[in-house]
Amino acid sequence: MHMITNPILRGFNPDPSILRVEEDYYIATSTFEWFPGVQIHHSRDLVNWRLLTHPLQRREQLNMSGNPNSGGVWAPHLSFDGSLYYLVYTNVRSLTGVYKDTPNYVVTAKHITGPWSDPVYLNSSGFDPSLFHDQDGKKWLVNMVWDHRKGRNPFKGIVLQEYSVQEQRLVGPIQTIFEGTSLGCTEGPHIYRIENYYYLLVAEGGTGYEHAVTLARSRSLTGPYEVDPLNPVLTSSHHESLPLQKAGHGSLVQTSTGEWYMAHLCARPLPGRKQCHLGRETAIQRCHWTDDGWLRVADPQHLPQEKVAGPALPLAPVEKEPALDHFDHPALSPSFSTLREPADPSWLSLEERPGWLRLRGRESLNSWHAQSLTAKRLASFTCEVETRLQFEPKSFQQMAGLIAYYNTKNYYYVHVTREEAAGKCLHLISVVQGQYDELTEPMPLHGTEPVYLKVCFHYDVLQFYASVDGSHWSSIGPALDVGCLSDEAATTFQNGVFTDWGFTGTFVGVCAQDLSGQRLHADFDYFSLKE
Template identity: 60%
Template sequence: MTMIMNPVLRGFNPDPSICRVGDDYYIATSTFEWFPGVQIHHSRDLVHWRLLTHALTRPSQLDMKGNADSCGVWAPCLSYDNGTFYLLFTDVKSRIGAYKDTHNYLVTAQNIEGPWSEPVYLNSSGFDPSLFHDDDGRKWLVNMLWDFRKGHNRFAGIVLQEYAAEEQRLVGPVRHIFRGTELRFTEGPHLYKRNGYYYLLTAEGGTEYNHAVTMARSKSIEGPYEVDPQNPILTSAGRPELALQKAGHGCLVETPAGEWYMAHLCARPVKDHLCVLGRETALQRCEWTADGWLRLASGGPVPEETVQAPGLPESPFEPEPETDDFDSPKLNVHWSTLRVPADPSWLSLSERPGYLRLKGRESLISTHRQSLIARRQQAFRFEAETCLEYEPENYLQMAGLILYYDTKDYVYLRVTHHEELGVCLGILQSRNGVYDELLERDIPWTGRCRFRLKVEVNRELAQFYYGEEDAAWTPVGEPVDITHLSDDFPEYIRFTGNFVGLCAQDLGGLAKPADFDYFTYREIR
């Protein structure tokens, strides 16, 4: 029996929206402040998955310059109807405090790999928009409603409005169809229709350790909705022994043979409650009861690590190469940048063929003009390596290898220039926004300005190394605790996950270039 091994999308891949078109399955996930927006993974058997493409690749589709940490693209919804893919997403501009500025958009494409259209603005009343295609041809938008007023439930429930596809706008009244259950924090709505019922699937409990999936149904799309008497239908709340925590935010798909699966968000702590990998995506097999409610096939609401796969031919993909030699004219699909796309003003793969050139720009706390590319950490244990050619002239110029969560939390093995030491390297850290230098004294560099840099991560610890050409690796300092590169650190919730990547800064504004010969990301089993 073939089994699905969870999570199927490891590392930062939250808020899954799953869609089947013929024999192909796609999952879209949130990308927050990372560009390009909305990762789309592909499978033909629900067991093997690959990162296929991104939907939002142009600044005209997604302008996140200045967006705060953990803002940007929230909870996309991917669907397909009559030859067209529909993708809804929220671009969150602010999220801390009473208000949330949440702008909802729709893009379409005839091919999953694009090109995707320019965005159609929908509304800003809340986040997590979802589009339902009814069997009478009408289309309906649902999203959660945000209520900022004192004394009110800020997660005010789910609202419904019709979408006129030909006119590309919302029409008719806004109807408040569901106010949620006692779990509260009602969000992530998806509508389905089966045997005369409209089923409303929602995420509740908050996207932390009380997260859950709940369901309600109605004979009318406008309600009233009857709550499933066995809610929640999926949760890991109160079960700290489970490998998959934070289970919630579900989305359903049916195979051609009538098998049902739920894609859902989950997380795996590295230590205590801290999730350096961020929120991931898992799949659970589901069944319908005789009285028309959805249940996990395993019985009970608990997510499982191993799940029976559907009766489909196995379709594995070729393994991804571990090393990027930067020989391609465009970046590998796994690379992301912060808030804005890579462009020749600061990133080039052609100015020095075979190298990635980054021109130093603003500091690591900038939400506007960072010269940084990174990829997701997707395993508890991995190593990443690069070779940097760089000749900094002063302490304002830096480049190197970085573990990066957001502008407040990172650990950075960087090369710079010191008035007394000359060219040197050391480790910078920001922990909850507090800057630190982890070595008592930077390490002087007397040879050719070509630096081999490496990091080895083992769960909550990272050890950095440097080396010259073919020389042995030399540790830089002691192992660093990286649990602050986590969703759950510090007190307020964050939504992404740890990245490893390459960056350059020139705080004097001279755009000093740094050339990277290659980058290797290798997972350790």
């Protein structure tokens, strides 16, 4: 029997929606403010997974300009009705304070790799939409409702409304079908019809350390729904020694061999610290149905396991992405992401200087609009990231370099710039919870030769390095606290209101800024990420 090692999707890959179409398995995950929108991974054995595609690749499908940190794409749901793939998703435009602006959309495609359609607007009453295809051919949108009023439960419940394919809009009455359990924070609804029951799987407890998967069932789609007497069906709450924390937000799949699995969100804290800089990841648990019709994971205490028995399917290994990218292809590797907007030749080019990635400096690292930054997810506690940069700044307002980035308020950045006294120089800065600090004095660089930059992660510390020849390295600045790039460090709470949320994870990448507006370019020869 093959074993599944969790998490199956490491690094920032939260809110999984799992789907089987014949012998193929797909998982869609949230991407928040990172573009392109929604990651879809593929497997044929549930053991080996590879990044297959991003369905939201055009600005017309996903306009995130001005979206706040941890806004953007929340909890997509992937489904198939026998002829078309459907993807529903939220583009969160605001989220702090009492209000949330949460327009929901649906896109479709004949093939999983696209092309995907332009979006159809659905509603804005809440987030985490999913689409249920009933046996009679009707389609139903399910989402949670957000209640901003003082003294109310903001997670007001789960609502249902019919979706008309012909009219491309929601029709008929909006019905509340579930108000949640005492765990609270009822969200992430998915409906399944299995034999004579409609099963409603929801996320509860909040997406932190008390996260959980809850199950309810009804013989009628509109309810009333009976709650599983042994809820929650999965959680890691109050089990701090477990390597997989924050277990929740589940999604079910039945294999072609008749076996059941639940994909779910999880997180791996830094050892001895409740800080998850890798973000929320995706794991999978083996399940079964009891004689009285309730779902149970393999662990009798309903806890997530690191090692899970795989299905009776032949292994289907996948080729791993090379650690070294020489930028020799006409397009960026799919594992690179950009902030809030697609990579555009006006600021990112692989053709202007063949074999190099050229970035034209634009707005600052504070910007929610036009950042010239591309990065990869950090997926391991220990790794080494390296690049080679050629850049000739003319002023202190022009910068380019290597960045360890969580969001606009939390990052570490080693970069080349120009100072009046030092001339062309290397500089290390930090921004932690919005507070800017200069961690080194400007270090002069002589000549126009490229400089090598590197950052090494080892659990809760990271260290930057620089070299002029790629062989002899000098440390740049002090060892830095990786925990400052965690979900927890990015989440702040003041006067009874959350002022910032941390829902993403650490990225490592390259970027350029030109605050003078001249769009001076920086060239990167390669990007290497070795675990």
